[in-house]
Amino acid sequence: MVTTSEARVEAAFEELAVExxxxxxxxxxxxxxxxxxxxxxxxxxxxxxxxxADFIAPHDPINNSYEHILESYSSTYLLGTDQFGRDxxxxxxxxxxxxxxxGFTAAIIGSVTGLVLGVASAFFxxxxxxxxxxxxxxxxxxxxxxxxxxxxxIFGTGIQNVIIAITxxxxxxxxxxxxxxxxAIREIPYIDAARANGFSNARIILxxxxxxxxxxxxxxxxxxxxxxxxLEASLSYLGLGVQEPVPAWGLMLQGGAEEYAxxxxxxxxxxGVAVSLAVFGFNLFGDSVRDTLDPxxxxx
Amino acid sequence: xxxxxxxxxxxxxxxxxxxxxxxxxxxxVKSGGxxxxxxxxxIPSYDGHIEGTFGMIHxxxxxxxxxxRVNPDNPASPTDFVCDLCEGDLPKxxxxxxxxxxxxxxxxxxxxxTPLTADDIVATFKKIIFPPKGIASARKAFFKMxxxxxxxxxxxxxFKLKFPSGSFIPSVAMPFNFVYAKKxxxxxxxxxxxxxxxxxxxxSFVQHQPGSFVEGKxxxxxxxxxxxxxxxFKAISAPKMALRLQAIRGDRAAIxxxxxxxxxxxxxxxxxxxxxxxxxxxWNCILIATPNQKxxxxxxxxxxxxxxxxxxxxxGSKYLSKIAIVKTVxxxxxxxxxxxxxxxxxxxxxxxGTDVAANRKEAMRLLKEAGHPNLxxxxxxxxxxxxxxxxxxxxxxxxxxxxxxxEQHVNPSPVFYDKLRKSHDFDVSIDFNCQSVVNPIADVTxxxxxxxxxYGQYEDAKLEEIYSRLLRAGTEAEQRTIMREYEQxxxxxxxxxxxxxxxxxINPHRSYVKGWKIAPSHYLNQHLDNIxxxx
Numbered sequence: 001m002v003t004t005s006e007a008r009v010e011a012a013f014e015e016l017a018v019e020x021x022x023x024x025x026x027x028x029x030x031x032x033x034x035x036x037x038x039x040x041x042x043x044x045x046x047x048x049x050x051x052x053a054d055f056i057a058p059h060d061p062i063n064n065s066y067e068h069i070l071e072s073y074s075s076t077y078l079l080g081t082d083q084f085g086r087d088x089x090x091x092x093x094x095x096x097x098x099x100x101x102x103g104f105t106a107a108i109i110g111s112v113t114g115l116v117l118g119v120a121s122a123f124f125x126x127x128x129x130x131x132x133x134x135x136x137x138x139x140x141x142x143x144x145x146x147x148x149x150x151x152x153x154i155f156g157t158g159i160q161n162v163i164i165a166i167t168x169x170x171x172x173x174x175x176x177x178x179x180x181x182x183x184a185i186r187e188i189p190y191i192d193a194a195r196a197n198g199f200s201n202a203r204i205i206l207x208x209x210x211x212x213x214x215x216x217x218x219x220x221x222x223x224x225x226x227x228x229x230x231l232e233a234s235l236s237y238l239g240l241g242v243q244e245p246v247p248a249w250g251l252m253l254q255g256g257a258e259e260y261a262x263x264x265x266x267x268x269x270x271x272g273v274a275v276s277l278a279v280f281g282f283n284l285f286g287d288s289v290r291d292t293l294d295p296x297x298x299x300x
Numbered sequence: 301x302x303x304x305x306x307x308x309x310x311x312x313x314x315x316x317x318x319x320x321x322x323x324x325x326x327x328x329v330k331s332g333g334x335x336x337x338x339x340x341x342x343i344p345s346y347d348g349h350i351e352g353t354f355g356m357i358h359x360x361x362x363x364x365x366x367x368x369r370v371n372p373d374n375p376a377s378p379t380d381f382v383c384d385l386c387e388g389d390l391p392k393x394x395x396x397x398x399x400x401x402x403x404x405x406x407x408x409x410x411x412x413x414t415p416l417t418a419d420d421i422v423a424t425f426k427k428i429i430f431p432p433k434g435i436a437s438a439r440k441a442f443f444k445m446x447x448x449x450x451x452x453x454x455x456x457x458x459f460k461l462k463f464p465s466g467s468f469i470p471s472v473a474m475p476f477n478f479v480y481a482k483k484x485x486x487x488x489x490x491x492x493x494x495x496x497x498x499x500x501x502x503x504s505f506v507q508h509q510p511g512s513f514v515e516g517k518x519x520x521x522x523x524x525x526x527x528x529x530x531x532x533f534k535a536i537s538a539p540k541m542a543l544r545l546q547a548i549r550g551d552r553a554a555i556x557x558x559x560x561x562x563x564x565x566x567x568x569x570x571x572x573x574x575x576x577x578x579x580x581x582x583w584n585c586i587l588i589a590t591p592n593q594k595x596x597x598x599x600x601x602x603x604x605x606x607x608x609x610x611x612x613x614x615x616g617s618k619y620l621s622k623i624a625i626v627k628t629v630x631x632x633x634x635x636x637x638x639x640x641x642x643x644x645x646x647x648x649x650x651x652x653g654t655d656v657a658a659n660r661k662e663a664m665r666l667l668k669e670a671g672h673p674n675l676x677x678x679x680x681x682x683x684x685x686x687x688x689x690x691x692x693x694x695x696x697x698x699x700x701x702x703x704x705x706x707e708q709h710v711n712p713s714p715v716f717y718d719k720l721r722k723s724h725d726f727d728v729s730i731d732f733n734c735q736s737v738v739n740p741i742a743d744v745t746x747x748x749x750x751x752x753x754x755y756g757q758y759e760d761a762k763l764e765e766i767y768s769r770l771l772r773a774g775t776e777a778e779q780r781t782i783m784r785e786y787e788q789x790x791x792x793x794x795x796x797x798x799x800x801x802x803x804x805x806i807n808p809h810r811s812y813v814k815g816w817k818i819a820p821s822h823y824l825n826q827h828l829d830n831i832x833x834x835x
Contacts, residue, residue, distance in 0.1 A: 063697075069619060069622060070623075157709060157711070244693045244710070259623075
């Protein structure tokens with residue numbers, strides 16, 4: 001005969017086992033993390049703009065229109081035009097594509113590489129770990145922007161090189177965080193069991209350790225996307241990122257902000273707002289993901 | 301009627317210039333004060349004989365004298381030269397214009413106290429014209445006509461030419477021809493002046509804090525009596541234009557001698573009103589697109605001509621002049637010079653016609669005929685906003701109109717120069733022809749494949765032959781005729797180089813800066829001995 005308390009436990013397990021609908025999860029996330037939801041909305045708007053730029057941008061972002069140089073806000077040019085008569089709104093919409101391409105690519109490649117290297121470093125330990133961590137220390141000694149500047153100086157400008165320049169500084173940062181989580185996992189008996197079963201190192205790392213450090217990894221990815229967008233804008237602003245006439249927010253700031261900030265402030269303001277909002281959105285979203293995934297914070 | 305506006309504009313401009321001059325001279329010249337000015341480029345070395353940048357000329361030229369110079373009171377004229385270290389009028393050519401004798405002033409001393417004699421002038425020009433092996437001389441090619449330079453007295457220098465040349469005197473007047481002391485060259489060697497300064501200019505060297513400023517003080521023994529008016533100057537390094545503008549606006553600096561874009565001028569005038577005076581001039585500088593003829597399909601004249609035909613130069617002049625330091629449509633010769641093409645002559649050159657639609661239709665036909673209707677270009681540009689990046693972006697847009705897709709690679713100056721001059725790693729590159737003294741016969745050598753400053757990597761025997769005739773042409777009329785033939789060949793028929801627009805110099809400066817007059821080059825009139833401060 002099943003006791004009342006046993007029935008309660010079973011019911012609780014069943015409740016946990018039932019997958020709640022996505023909408024319900026979203027609602028709960030929105031209720032618990034209003035700021036994170038706001039960040040997520042910004043991210044979604046960015047992604048939407050990037051994906052459907054061809055349909056929603058009112059003008060060709062690289063089409064020079066010399067009759068409309070530095071025009072203020074109007075019904076034709078909602079955010080005004082730049083020094084080449086290009087529509088600023090269209091360039092911002094297309095600029096989201098550049099920002100996300102660089103942001104996601106650099107963040108994903110940097111994080112995944114850092115994940116594998118960090119877990120491997122923790123798993124192998126010993127001299128490999130010692131040497132590997134000293135190499136990471138060297139990379140970590142440089143501020144992000146300095147390291148990115150150095151890399152882009154070596155490889156040259158252009159979108160591919162900007163992605164490389166931003167990816168490289170991300171690797172040690174992710175590897176360091178992931179390693180600390182992986183060190184704890186390495187000591188758990190199931191890893192020893194896997195070893196005893198004769199599983200290969202690669203299998204242990206990829207199948208048994210990596211999935212268990214996904215929480216910090218996901219948090220880092222969201223943080224990295226925001227940082228990558230900011231870095232891309234910084235490099236472009238310094239003239240070392242993507243080049244004209246590619247629509248990119250940092251480049252828009254570089255091209256117009258200095259010369260026209262006073263007489264045509266919209267040239268500088270809107271790309272600046274776009275960069276700030278994007279980074280703000282990713283940071284808010286990243287923080288809330290961390291709060292949601294971290295059991296200590298979740299219980300508070 | 302041709303040029304109806306010009307008919308009124310010229311007398312008006314002359315009247316304004318006259319009244320400006322009168323107003324200026326109406327003020328009593330005041331001595332004293334320190335002129336602070338901003339410089340937007342670095343100093344590669346102090347040696348004028350090897351450098352070609354305003355980054356060196358602006359802070360270093362005031363320490364040196366030259367044998368002759370552009371008339372400081374009339375620097376706009378391309379033919380008005382006066383003595384600096386020589387005395388009296390400029391020598392008339394003797395022996396069928398193959399011999400020039402300069403009388404040297406006897407009251408000149410270098411800043412270290414050494415008296416200047418003819419030997420110093422000779423040693424200087426021998427270094428420039430006949431440098432020893434391994435010693436660089438940036439303007440050696442300008443003196444191809446010189447056979448010898450000798451001291452024919454303690455204070456007399458004689459130049460003998462291989463053939464008469466109208467470009468000899470303008471070449472001597474170039475501001476880079478700093479006169480060095482023979483004893484410095486003999487005792488310290490030919491590279492000493494790269495890092496040391498001993499001149500006879502209006503100011504003596506005080507200090508150089510690299511990346512920060514160069515300071516000079518009034519040289520009491522200066523040979524132009526009563527000058528300089530200033531007690532000293534400080535050339536402040538400010539690489540960013542915004543910084544230079546703010547320096548003038550905040551009165552941390554009084555002037556920038558290179559030039560600002562129109563918008564910057566308007567902002568300054570709007571903010572400071574009559575505290576700002578603006579001087580403007582055509583500029584002996586043209587921005588060029590150079591196709592690399594060692595790369596296919598740029599060895600095909602049809603492709604190069606198509607790239608030139610795509611450009612709406614007349615429209616570009618109208619619009620780009622609002623946002624960049626370029627303005628004038630012109631051919632190979634400085635637009636204000638008698639040897640320059642008139643508009644009627646220009647529009648006969650492919651790509652200079654006013655019917656843009658027809659030009660572009662022809663361009664697309666040429667590209668199709670050459671087998672490259674969807675041409676892609678690796679475009680090398682310099683990481684300097686004005687005017688390189690602005691004009692570069694305009695070029696990309698113009699080429700897009702004929703279906704040509706250009707990917708721009710904006711590089712910092714050292715990388716840009718390396719790609720342009722050494723590795724030739726480009727399809728088409730931005731290039732420029734910026735000269736100091738307006739000297740068309742010498743200036744147009746840029747378009748010769750054999751010229752040291754031509755990076756198109758081509759040979760054109762016919763063009764060389766035309767230039768050879770041009771160099772020896774006796775009269776201006778003859779020079780003019782041959783110049784048109786040269787122009788049509790270089791930028792029309794063969795389109796070896798693709799001219800964009802000539803630069804336009806705009807110098808807004810604090811109104812208390814008096815005596816300085818704008819020249820058609822940012823290298824000219826930078827000795828500062830005629831500047832005074834009306835404070």
